Amino acid sequence: MAAIQSTATEEIHPDVALVERAKAGDEAAFEQLIRQYDRQIFRIARHITQNKEDAEDIVQDTFLKAYQKLEQFQGNSKFYTWLVRIAVNESLMRLRKRRNSKTVSMDEDVQTEDGSVPRDFADWTPNPEQQYGQGEMGEILRKTIQGLPPGFRSVFTLRDIENLSTEETAEALGLSVPAVKSRLLRARLQLRERLSRYMKVKDDEAK
Amino acid sequence: MTCTEFLAKMTDYFDGTVEASLLEEVHAHLAECSHCEVVVNTTQQTIHIYRDQQLYEYEMPEALRDRLRAAIMEKCRGKRCK
Numbered sequence: 001m002a003a004i005q006s007t008a009t010e011e012i013h014p015d016v017a018l019v020e021r022a023k024a025g026d027e028a029a030f031e032q033l034i035r036q037y038d039r040q041i042f043r044i045a046r047h048i049t050q051n052k053e054d055a056e057d058i059v060q061d062t063f064l065k066a067y068q069k070l071e072q073f074q075g076n077s078k079f080y081t082w083l084v085r086i087a088v089n090e091s092l093m094r095l096r097k098r099r100n101s102k103t104v105s106m107d108e109d110v111q112t113e114d115g116s117v118p119r120d121f122a123d124w125t126p127n128p129e130q131q132y133g134q135g136e137m138g139e140i141l142r143k144t145i146q147g148l149p150p151g152f153r154s155v156f157t158l159r160d161i162e163n164l165s166t167e168e169t170a171e172a173l174g175l176s177v178p179a180v181k182s183r184l185l186r187a188r189l190q191l192r193e194r195l196s197r198y199m200k201v202k203d204d205e206a207k
Numbered sequence: 208m209t210c211t212e213f214l215a216k217m218t219d220y221f222d223g224t225v226e227a228s229l230l231e232e233v234h235a236h237l238a239e240c241s242h243c244e245v246v247v248n249t250t251q252q253t254i255h256i257y258r259d260q261q262l263y264e265y266e267m268p269e270a271l272r273d274r275l276r277a278a279i280m281e282k283c284r285g286k287r288c289k
Contacts, residue, residue, distance in 0.1 A: 031276065031280060038275065039266065046265045056271070059275050060278055060279050063279045064282050067279075118214070124249050128256070129260075137260060138260060141257060141261065145257070160254045185214070185217060188253060189214075192253045195256070196249065199249070
């Protein structure tokens with residue numbers, strides 16, 4: 001039975017009980033953890049790898065690894081953050097394999113200042129999304145985020161799409177808090193700059 | 208406050224965590240610099256557009272979730288017998 005004990009032990013995350021049960025061999029408890037987090041892990045993997053099949057494999061590998069390493073999870077961090085860390089590492093490994101290079105890492109390309117300094121100061125149309133159909137908009141966003149280095153894409157995904165805190169993002173990515181903040185700023189500014197060309201008020205509309 | 212100094216604080220500004228001592232300067236800069244005002248507005252829109260669209264677009268269909276979960280549990284059974 002899932003324990004309902006929130007009042008007395010507010011600080012204890014409900015996942016802790018599930019993890020303990022899973023450690024003791026309760027399969028249903030681990031299955032419950034999968035149900036809770038599979039969608040988030042899929043989205044994160046999909047964002048970082050930009051590939052649907054890879055993301056499906058990563059969901060499987062992430063939970064399998066978590067299951068195998070369950071004893072190592074000490075509860076110092078949230079289970080979800082621990083899981084995300086595994087998923088990010090798996091995603092970067094996939095990218096590396098796909099490109100057959102050793103260079104894909106959290107640090108790749110982060111030295112570049114390209115696009116991190118705002119150049120486009122045109123305002124956007126009031127509802128830029130409505131200018132495009134759903135499919136077309138999706139295509140624009142995909143193209144735009146694909147241009148970001150994986151290290152920036154990871155930070156933006158965890159922080160802005162999945163809504164992890166700066167501290168959780170730092171922990172999941174193995175980065176310091178200032179490094180997360182600096183990458184997040186640059187990721188946001190680069191995306192903004194790239195999206196601007198699709199979203200800004202056209203010259204003839206502005207007149 | 209210069210534009211570069213403002214940009215360095217933009218993330219904290221979005222999070223509402225700018226130090227109290229700097230907040231007035233940040234607001235003053237925004238009030239007088241139309242470029243930074245546009246950057247703030249369009250960056251916020253960037254975040255919202257991505258969040259709205261991609262949460263929806265990268266959602267896993269239920270059938271896929273079921274299939275993956277079954278595959279994971281199947282693999283787990285062989286890996287960590289208690």
